[in-house]
Amino acid sequence: MGKNALQTETSSKEMKVSFADIEAARQRIANVLSQTPLAYSQYFSELWGCKAYFKFENFHLTGSFKERGAVNKLMNLTPEERSRGVITASAGNHGRAVAWHASRMGIPATVVMPVNSPIVKVQNTAATGARVILHGNSFDDAVAHAHQLCEAEGLTYVHGFDDPLIVAGQGTIGLELTEQCPYLDTVVVPVGGGGLAAGIALALKEVNPKIRIIGVQSADVPSMVVALKKHEPVTVPPHFTIADGIAVRRVGELPLALFRQCVDDVVTVDESEIANAILLLLEREKTLVEGAGAVGVAAIHNRHIAVEGRRVAIILSGGNIDVTMLSRIIDKGLVKDGRMVKFHVVVPDYPGQLARILSAVAEKRGNVLEIVHSRAFSEAKVGETAIDLVIETRGPDHIEEIERALTERGIPVRRCT
Numbered sequence: 001m002g003k004n005a006l007q008t009e010t011s012s013k014e015m016k017v018s019f020a021d022i023e024a025a026r027q028r029i030a031n032v033l034s035q036t037p038l039a040y041s042q043y044f045s046e047l048w049g050c051k052a053y054f055k056f057e058n059f060h061l062t063g064s065f066k067e068r069g070a071v072n073k074l075m076n077l078t079p080e081e082r083s084r085g086v087i088t089a090s091a092g093n094h095g096r097a098v099a100w101h102a103s104r105m106g107i108p109a110t111v112v113m114p115v116n117s118p119i120v121k122v123q124n125t126a127a128t129g130a131r132v133i134l135h136g137n138s139f140d141d142a143v144a145h146a147h148q149l150c151e152a153e154g155l156t157y158v159h160g161f162d163d164p165l166i167v168a169g170q171g172t173i174g175l176e177l178t179e180q181c182p183y184l185d186t187v188v189v190p191v192g193g194g195g196l197a198a199g200i201a202l203a204l205k206e207v208n209p210k211i212r213i214i215g216v217q218s219a220d221v222p223s224m225v226v227a228l229k230k231h232e233p234v235t236v237p238p239h240f241t242i243a244d245g246i247a248v249r250r251v252g253e254l255p256l257a258l259f260r261q262c263v264d265d266v267v268t269v270d271e272s273e274i275a276n277a278i279l280l281l282l283e284r285e286k287t288l289v290e291g292a293g294a295v296g297v298a299a300i301h302n303r304h305i306a307v308e309g310r311r312v313a314i315i316l317s318g319g320n321i322d323v324t325m326l327s328r329i330i331d332k333g334l335v336k337d338g339r340m341v342k343f344h345v346v347v348p349d350y351p352g353q354l355a356r357i358l359s360a361v362a363e364k365r366g367n368v369l370e371i372v373h374s375r376a377f378s379e380a381k382v383g384e385t386a387i388d389l390v391i392e393t394r395g396p397d398h399i400e401e402i403e404r405a406l407t408e409r410g411i412p413v414r415r416c417t
Contacts, residue, residue, distance in 0.1 A: 015162075015163070015164050015253070015254045016164060016254075017164040017167050017168050017171075017199075017202065017254065017258070018202075019202060019203065019206040021164060021165075021168040021171075022168045022171035022172060022174070022175060022199065022202065022203045023175070024168070025068070025072045025165070025168040025169045025171065025172050026172045026175050028071075028072055028075050028076075029068060029071045029072055029075070029169065029172065032071050032075075032101075033060070033067055033068060033071060035176055036055060036056050036057055036059050036060065036173075036176070037055075037056050037059065038053050038054070038055050038056075038176070038177065038180040038181055038313065039053065039054050039056065040052070040053050041053065041054055041284075041285060043284045043285075044284065044285075044297075047301075048300055048301070048307055048308070048312075049307070049308040049309065050307040050308055050309060050310045050311070050312050051310070051311045051312065052300075052307070052312050052314065053181055053184070053311070053312065053313045053314070054285065054287075054313075054314055054316055055173065055176075055177065055313055055314065055315045055316060056287065056316055057173070057293070057315060057316055057317050057318065058287065058288070058289050058290075058293055058316050058317070058318050058319030059319075060097075061100070062093070062096045062097050062100050062124070062320075063093065063096075063124075063318055063319045063320040064093035064096075064097065064245070064293075064317060064318030064319070064320060065170060065173065065196060065315070065317050065318065066093045066094045066096070066097035066098075066160075066318075067097045067100075067101065068169040068170050068172050068173065069094075069097075069160075069161075069163075069165065069166035069167070069168075069169030069170050069195065069199075070094065070097040070098045070101050070158070070166075070169070071097075071101050071169065072165050072166070072168055072169030072172075073098075073158055073163065073165040073166055073169065074086070074098070074101055074102060074105055074107060074158075075105075076165055077107070077156060081156045082105070082106070082107045084108075084153075084154050084155055084156065085102075085107060085108030085109060085110065085153075085155050085156070086098065086102055086107055086108070086109050086110070086155055086156045086157070086158050087109070087110040087111075087112070087146050087149055087150050087153075087155040087156070087157055087158070088109075088110075088111055088112070088146060088157065088158040088159070088160065089111075089112045089113070089139065089142040089143040089145070089146035089160070090111055090112075090113060090125075090139075090142070090160060091113065091114060091117055091118075091121070091139055091142075091244050091245060091247065092113065092117055092118060092121025092122070092124075092125070092244070092245065092320060093121070093245055093318050093320060094160040095111035095112075095113060095121075095125050095130075095132075096111075096121060096124050096125040096128065096320070098111065098130075098158050099111050099125050099128040099129075099130035099132075100128045102128075102130065103128045103129050103130065108131075109128075109130040109131070110130065110131040110132075110133065110146075110149065110155065111125050111130050111131070111132050111133070112133045112134075112135050112142045112143075112145050112146040112149070113125070113132060113133070113134055113135075113142055114134070114135070114136050114137060114138055114139055114141060114142050115134045115135065115136065115137060116137060117134070117244075118244060118320070118321070118322040118325065119322055119324075120320060120321070120322045120323070121320055121322075122134070124320065133145070133149075137238075138238050138249070139247065139248060139249065140235070140238075140249060140250070159252070160193055160195065160248075161192070161193030161194055161195030161196075161198075161248070161251075161252045161255055162193065162195070162252025162253060162254050162255065163195075163252075163254070164254065166195050167195045167198050167199040167202070167254060167255065167258070168199060169199070170195050170196045170198075170199035170200065171198075171199025171200055171202055171203040172199075172203070173196075173199070173200050173203075173315065174187075174199065174200040174201070174202070174203025174204040174207075175203050177200075177204065177313055178203070178204065178207045178208070181311065181313065183311055184204075184208075184211060184311050184312070184313050185210070185211055185212060185310050185311050185312075186211070186212040186213075186214065186305075186307060186310045186311070186312040186313070187200060187201075187204060187211065187212070187213050187214070187312070187313045187314075187315070188214050188216060188296035188299060188300065188305060188312065188313070188314045188315065189201075189213065189214070189215055189216070189296065189315045189317075190215075190216055190217075190243075190245075190246050190292050190293065190295045190296060190315060190317045191215035191216060191217045191224050191246060191251075191266060192217075192223075192245060192246030192247065192248040192251075192292065193223075193248040193250075193251050193252050193255060194215075194224055194251045194252055194255025194256060194258075194259060195252060195254075195255050196315070196317060197213065197215045197255070197259070197263055198254070198255035198258035198259060198262070198263070199258075200213065200315070201213040201258060201259070201262035201263045202258055202262055204262075205261075205262045212264050212265075212310075213262060213263045213264050214263075214264060214265050214266070214267065214299070214305050215259070215263055215265070215266040215267070216266070216267055216268070216269060216295040216296050216298070216299045216304075216305075217246060217266060217267075217268050217269075217295070218241040218243045218246060218247065218268065218269065218270075218271075218274070218291075218295065219268035219269060219270045219271075220239040220240070220241045220247075220270075220271070221236060221238075221239055221241055221243075221246070221247045221248065221249060222236060222268050223235075223236045223248055223249055223250055223251045224251050224255075224256070224259065224266050225266050225268060227250075227251045227256050227259075228256070228259060228260070228266065232256070233250050233251050233252070233253055233256055234250065235249050235250040236249050236250070237249075241271065241274075241291065242271055242274055242275060242291035242325065242329055243274055243290075243291035243292040243294075243295055244290075244291060244292065245290055245291065245292030245293070245317070245318055245320075246291075246292040246295065265305075267299050267304040267305060268304075269295050269298040269299050269302065269304060271332070272332055272333075272335070272336040273298040273299075273301070273302045273336065274291050274294055274295055274298045275291075275329045275330075275332035275333040275336060276298065276301070276332070276333040276336035276337055277294035277295070277297040277298035277301060277333075278290075278291065278294045278321075278326075278329050278330075278333060279329070279330055279333030279334065279337065280297060280301065280333070280337075281294060281297060281316070282330075287316065287319070288319050288321065288326075289316050289317075289318065289319050289321075290318050290319055290320050290321040291321070291329070292317055292318055293315075293316045293317045293318045293319060294316075296314040296315060296316070297314060300312070300314065334392075337395070338393065338395045338396035338398075338399055339392065339393055339394065339395060340369070340390065340391070340392055340393065341390070341391050341393055341399045341402075341415060341416075342388060342389065342390050342391075342415070342416040343388070343389045343391065343402075343403070343406070343413050343414070343415060343416065344386065344387070344388050344413070344414045344415075344416050345357060345386070345387050345389070345406070345411055345412060345413050345414070346378070346379065346380050346384055346385070346386050346387075346412060347384065347385060347387065347411060348383065348384060348385075349375065349380075349383055349384050349385040353385070354371070354387065356409060356411065357387065357389070357406065357411060360402070360405040360406050360408075360409050360411065361389070361391060361402055361405070361406075363405060364398070364401045364402045364405050365394075365398075366391045366392070366393055366398070366402045367391065367392040367393075368389055368390070368391055368392075369390045369391065369392055370388070370389070370390035371387065371388070371389055371390075372387070372388045373385055373386070373387055374386045374387075374388070388416070399415070403415065
């Protein structure tokens, strides 16, 4: 393929980005950002029947890949644009990256964030010295307000994904991958607005046209999946997801054009799969990733992507996660993994019934975490009591053992989902 064979453009904005632009971005940011490691995972390789490698983009100073595009964009500003300042809208990672590097370069920065943005991301962005404005209940509300301020104050808008310089900056990951593991045949990338996967795909396909690039989105905000079907960006309905970093309701025109040329498939994962993936990475790789960063692992682990016998790189795009949210995610992950279960039983309301239940659980070595009785607010009749038990277990087979033990003692049990 020629040097600019994958050059593309959008009809409405006349934007374009080429492999040469990614090479230029690599040279431009090399003295600012360190190359992130690509590490082989023995555990996941054996688990999935492949050679699995993780690209640790969560190791950047601000905790995500967004620094690459932000630095490339800011370094291309004119002196006049630098003096006036920049503005962006972000759910967190992009805003923090822009704010941090703008501060380092002496550029005034404003970041507009939705009011429900994770607290840790708001605090970290404000800590850079940027002006942080919380506005609206969604990313789209924040974008609209940022554009109003941009026009009113004469600022330069730094788009999170629909900008050639941003896409080229993110594409530098692809160049690093070709050097770190030249024999990759599959790369799995989180997808929000599309800039990350578009840039990586453009870089990798230039070097190896046969390599597979698979994007992964949250099933609750599948904006790229819908855009590819409709052949144009479409605004999907708002929806909460623990993968807030990729909860982009409308993809960019430039990334969509590149997806059509360079990306082989896009799959989706649900909330419990994402939560379980975060837990797996924390336990097995000893690395903390946010929901958006874990979707690649979620997709492979739940067999949405076939990887057997392949050399696979999974992009861990970010690690900024609120600790209070993390505790909830861990619980969800334990439930998904079969290591925590909730049983509901209804028994006669007289002494000894709870002891009978707990005896059966203890015999099978289950660890009771919570017990809740309910008489008035349950289906229990007068003279009965409903009991909910949350139990820590070793896995799905252990849950079935405990369930059988209760049933054999004449205790009717229902597993809660």
